[in-house]
Amino acid sequence: MLDMEQKLKIFKALSNETRFLIFKNVFTGGYTCSLDKKQPGVEVNPIATCVSTIAEHFNFSLPTISAHIKELKEAKIITVEKKGNKVYIEPNIETIREMAGCFQTLVSNFDENRELFFGDTLTVQ
Amino acid sequence: MLDMEQKLKIFKALSNETRFLIFKNVFTGGYTCSLDKKQPGVEVNPIATCVSTIAEHFNFSLPTISAHIKELKEAKIITVEKKGNKVYIEPNIETIREMAGCFQTLVSNFDENRELFFGDTLTVQ
């Protein structure tokens, strides 16, 4: 379970547009790209493989992008693995799964309380 | 559906410890308290009813708490309703429901892609 400090880090990490976009790329287009060291023959999406590849998609300097990636790593949203002189970035799905669970629990408890108080179930329109 | 700008606002709003705690109180203990104008006879949890009540739970000034509440409101995490000279705060569950959905979609797509690539299903340990 994520403690509050960890949640705050995650929210902070995702509150910046550049970091949010990196996150999005790594988890969607970027996903397949973590394969390229496991299945070298497979043609993969080049987005988000390593720091400089990610940086190409932004009009910010490499050190700036590097710092953003560090913050995403410290929030455990991504994992980084050094291979040679490159750093490979991968999504950390477990953290996102936890976040999905936290929000879902809040919603479920809320709906359950509503049912207990009002005796109805919510129909989302 | 939440657009990116809206998501960024939500993440930013929840990235500050004080705002996160207000959010938590409003959605859990604070929930019942939105009843007190609907069912005046019912004994309700006094947490998070109005701005000054929330402020009592923190060692920050009222204007500071007021500003935090404004940011939560602008992120559509809570709703505020002025009744007389008090401002009643209520959870906006739809926004949280949307967030739960976004994270869950990301997780589902991720797991589905994993299955397509590797032909397995993930068992969370």
Added chain:
DNA sequence: ATTCTATTTAGCTAATTTGCTAATTTCATC
């Protein structure tokens, strides 16, 4: 060994955030 590539660190500035107090607004009550 030198050079090149990928990345991080250091040091800086500008912008933003977070807190405060004092003043103002709004509404209720006397």
Added chain:
DNA sequence: GATGAAATTAGCAAATTAGCTAAATAGAAT
């Protein structure tokens, strides 16, 4: 209408964040 309570606005200071360039580090390739 005056007073009091609840909340917001204004204006300010301190801390943090986000960007930059230059320099340093680590590994690969010549």
